[in-house]
Amino acid sequence: MKKIIKLLTIIFVISGILFPSLGLAKTEPLVLPTNSFIKYEKRPVVYYVASDGRRYEFPNEETFYTWKKDFSNIKKLSYREIRKIKKGKHTITVHPGIKLVKFPKSSKVYAVSSGAELRWISSEKVARDLYGSKWTQEIITLPLEDLENYVFGSDIDNVTEYDKQYQIYHNYFIDRELRNRDKLNPVKTNRKTTITSVNRLPTLSYLREDLRGRLQPGFKPEISSYTLNARYNEEEVTLKPKTRDKNAKILVNDTVIESGMSITLKLNQGENNVKIRVKSGVKSVEYNLRIVRETEDEVDLGLKYIKENLKSSISPEFDPNVRNYQLNAKYSESILKLKAATKDKDAKLYINGNPVRSGKYISLPLKKGENKIRIFVSAGSKNRTYYFTVNRSNFKSLEDAQLKYIRTNLRDDLSPEFSPGRTEYYINATENEDEVRITTSPIDRYADVYIEDRKTKRRVIKLHKGSNIIKIQSYSTEGARMTYYVNILK
Numbered sequence: 170m171k172k173i174i175k176l177l178t179i180i181f182v183i184s185g186i187l188f189p190s191l192g193l194a195k196t197e198p199l200v201l202p203t204n205s206f207i208k209y210e211k212r213p214v215v216y217y218v219a220s221d222g223r224r225y226e227f228p229n230e231e232t233f234y235t236w237k238k239d240f241s242n243i244k245k246l247s248y249r250e251i252r253k254i255k256k257g258k259h260t261i262t263v264h265p266g267i268k269l270v271k272f273p274k275s276s277k278v279y280a281v282s283s284g285a286e287l288r289w290i291s292s293e294k295v296a297r298d299l300y301g302s303k304w305t306q307e308i309i310t311l312p313l314e315d316l317e318n319y320v321f322g323s324d325i326d327n328v329t330e331y332d333k334q335y336q337i338y339h340n341y342f343i344d345r346e347l348r349n350r351d352k353l354n355p356v357k358t359n360r361k362t363t364i365t366s367v368n369r370l371p372t373l374s375y376l377r378e379d380l381r382g383r384l385q386p387g388f389k390p391e392i393s394s395y396t397l398n399a400r401y402n403e404e405e406v407t408l409k410p411k412t413r414d415k416n417a418k419i420l421v422n423d424t425v426i427e428s429g430m431s432i433t434l435k436l437n438q439g440e441n442n443v444k445i446r447v448k449s450g451v452k453s454v455e456y457n458l459r460i461v462r463e464t465e466d467e468v469d470l471g472l473k474y475i476k477e478n479l480k481s482s483i484s485p486e487f488d489p490n491v492r493n494y495q496l497n498a499k500y501s502e503s504i505l506k507l508k509a510a511t512k513d514k515d516a517k518l519y520i521n522g523n524p525v526r527s528g529k530y531i532s533l534p535l536k537k538g539e540n541k542i543r544i545f546v547s548a549g550s551k552n553r554t555y556y557f558t559v560n561r562s563n564f565k566s567l568e569d570a571q572l573k574y575i576r577t578n579l580r581d582d583l584s585p586e587f588s589p590g591r592t593e594y595y596i597n598a599t600e601n602e603d604e605v606r607i608t609t610s611p612i613d614r615y616a617d618v619y620i621e622d623r624k625t626k627r628r629v630i631k632l633h634k635g636s637n638i639i640k641i642q643s644y645s646t647e648g649a650r651m652t653y654y655v656n657i658l659k
Contacts, residue, residue, distance in 0.1 A: 497559070
């Protein structure tokens with residue numbers, strides 16, 4: 170019997186050497202970089218492979234679609250292969266900022282902040298301001314059992330209390346959101362599963378682009394998914410990837426380019442997905458770049474404000490959605506200083522056909538009569554025009570030469586009561602009142618006042634018996650003149 174067992178053992182060992190497929194050969198490690206998506210070949214369950222080497226389950230489709238738009242780039246593995254990867258204890262939660270959330274048997278609608286924090290939106294107005302007029306279409310309903318994966322945060326009573334874009338792009342990767350929730354485990358390796366180091370794979374050493382936005386997160390060879398925002402007027406992007414391995418191939422959307430060389434891609438409005446694959450022999454690593462370009466509807470070409478130096482005010486009161494305005498200028502106002510600022514910092518601004526920097530004053534000469542001013546705002550093929558009509562007076566204004574008041578130190582009062590448009594007044598002085606102190610104030614503070622031919626706004630004048638006629642003249646900056654007479658009877 171011992172001889173038979175010994176013979177079988179020898180045969181079994183030899184078989185393992187000659188036929189490794191029988192199971193004695195060393196199992197090849199799984200190549201699963203961080204941010205990988207995997208699923209069973211014959212089951213609908215989808216997992217995310219985090220930086221701790223564990224797989225975290227998407228609890229439902231509603232949650233899944235807040236992180237990915239479809240089931241592309243999901244690696245299908247056998248049951249045995251997936252079982253080699255240790256399962257995380259927690260499930261994935263909704264991507265912050267992407268969707269609003271509600272639960273059965275409750276009318277409350279929540280925004281999601283980092284760390285799976287549910288924040289109740291206290292009014293429809295706030296929801297509309299955050300998610301637009303069709304905000305109700307942005308609501309997903311989660312099963313009640315999902316509540317255990319979330320925490321409740323402070324209510325949102327004002328649009329300034331929640332930054333939707335920050336929540337989306339600051340928490341763009343599931344790995345980061347798991348860290349925010351403090352759900353990642355220390356990396357452990359065992360005999361069954363090895364997460365292969367990305368240093369052994371053909372990776373990029375850097376990825377550069379020419380858009381005004383920045384890669385989110387910042388580029389690291391071990392991170393495979395990125396997002397990048399493009400302005401509406403950024404109609405193309407130039408990418409420059411470089412590999413660590415000089416013999417590796419780079420394919421950008423299946424177009425082969427040399428390491429360190431640039432490739433320019435057209436950008437559509439909305440979402441653009443770019444795949445960058447690095448191949449070396451049988452090994453390859455794929456990077457996914459999601460570039461979101463502003464759509465025409467998202468570009469706000471309105472003016473933030475318009476400021477000018479004239480004494481009158483713009484009519485009607487400025488509103489970014491109102492295109493036509495009137496403005497009156499006095500005879501003396503021969504220069505209009507105009508400052509306009511665009512809401513979109515990348516929009517181009519033109520005043521009467523001349524390029525102008527947003528938020529900077531420009532001086533425009535005003536002729537007598539009607540002056541037409543055209544303010545043109547553009548970004549790409551989209552534009553908006555504002556029209557101003559400035560009417561400058563042909564005549565010097567007597568109103569600017571009028572006095573606001575004439576006062577004296579006498580016991581009696583002016584007769585009739587002072588009015589800016591009336592020029593002749595009477596007042597009685599007693600026998601003991603030997604002098605009068607005249608005090609004036611012009612409506613236009615820049616006007617010049619003369620009392621008895623002396624330039625002054627206050628003057629003391631000696632009185633004699635009988636009639637004392639005092640002449641007061643006021644000159645506006647335009648040169649208009651008003652003459653007042655005060656007859657003091659002593």
